[in-house]
Amino acid sequence: MSQHKQKPRVSFEELKRLLREKLGGDAELLRGGWELIGDVLVLQLPGELYRHRYVIGETALHLHPRARSVVVRRGISHELRYPVAEVVAGERNTLTLHRENRCVFRVDPCRVMFSCGNQGERMRMARLELRGERVLDMFAGIGQFTIPMARHASPEKVVAIEKRPDTFELLCENVRLNRVEGVVEPLLGDCREVAPSGFADRVVMGYFFSPERFLGTALEALRSGGVVHYHTLAGKRELDAEGERVLGLIKELGYRGRVAERRVVKSYAPGRWHVVYDLEVG
Ligand SMILES: C[S@@+](CC[C@H](N)C(=O)[O-])C[C@H]1O[C@@H](n2cnc3c(N)ncnc32)[C@H](O)[C@@H]1O
Structure with missing residues (x-):
């Protein structure tokens, strides 16, 4: 198990704190939280932060104990609900298993909508x-x-x-x-x-x-x-x-x-x- 997997639960505020060191005042633009779908961490970034997406992704990946990939979702297109999403850190394969309420869902957050x-x-x-x-x-x-x-x-x-x-x-x-x-x-x-x-x-x-x-x-x-x-x-x-x-x-x-x-x-x-x-x- 890699070192970051052993860390205790972390909050979105902790991500912001770390990003302040790397991005200065831009870190304040980060809002809205994150969603963990299986072991894929999904972030939505305001447009002004998009250029920092790889730094944010790597920081989030190392911070979150259960994340294997970090995805930035920019929206949903088409009436059949294709997410507009990019893997910004970690593994490229985002097919995962999400557990909730004693149900399991095989889901790929880069291909289909699954809203926490x-x-x-x-x-x-x-x-x-x-x-x-x-x-x-x-x-x-x-x-x-x-x-x-x-x-x-x-x-x-x-x-x-x-x-x-x-x-x-x-x-x-x-x-x-x-x-x-x-x-x-x-x-x-x-x-x-x-x-x-x-x-x-x-x-x-x-x-x-x-x-x-x-x-x-x-x-x-x-x-x-x-x-x-x-x-x-x-x-x-x-x-x-x-x-x-x-x-x-x-x-x-x-x-x-x-x-x-x-x-x-x-x-x-x-x-x-x-x-x-x-x-x-x-
Ligand atoms: C946003 S998802 C919602 C899934 C689930 N009902 C929920 O609310 O979490 C909507 C789904 O409806 C499907 N869909 C859209 N138009 C459809 C249609 N005319 N007939 C059947 N499925 C359709 C899309 O492909 C998509 O998977």
Whole structure:
């Protein structure tokens, strides 16, 4: 084991302190913390610090006891959510195994989105009482919601749809690693084309870019009403209005609904929240 692996837990503030010695006042620009996904440490840097990314990466790598690689993420591109990310220190291969809530996720933070900020929502999905329920996860990713539900909430079945073939491969591997093959049926394709209709008691719409485009598919997937977990982005003062707007869309599509619960999942950008509405649809 290398020396830095034996160090005790460290804080992001400690990284800042070390960087002050190397970068002077520029270190003050560092903010937002870091995320450890498996043994890959993910940092987001403000543009002004980007030119220092290798120094920051090496410093973080030697400081963090569990990091094998350090990745700088600059954003997400494309509707299929490709991270714009670069390995700035340590091993180039960033395929890793992330453990959380007695689930394991094979994930490559340079290729697919895995947000530590969504952990609370993954835990909430795991705590649902789903005995006897059929669930449709329309945007399954690597199984961020599918796996905790299947492992902990006892659904009868989860159909998990993912459009990107490389992400789908990870989803299938995670189904095997978590031994939920008997419960989860992964489906490759666009959810608007491959989602079963009249199947689900609950639909998870974990994708927040113009999710209204997919609402019709979600409603048709319900067998006789049920719950739709509708994720979206909204301004802090728009939360009520956004709920009303979605209920209006549901009505236009010929269904009746109500907001049973609303949760802020995380802050997404200044003044913008990632929100989930639990919609009861009749
Ligand atoms: C941001 S990830 C979210 C994964 C997970 N639901 C979560 O919230 O953590 C969204 C996933 O939806 C997939 N996706 C996007 N459009 C899709 C579509 N039309 N049909 C199926 N999957 C889609 C993307 O490839 C990506 O893996």
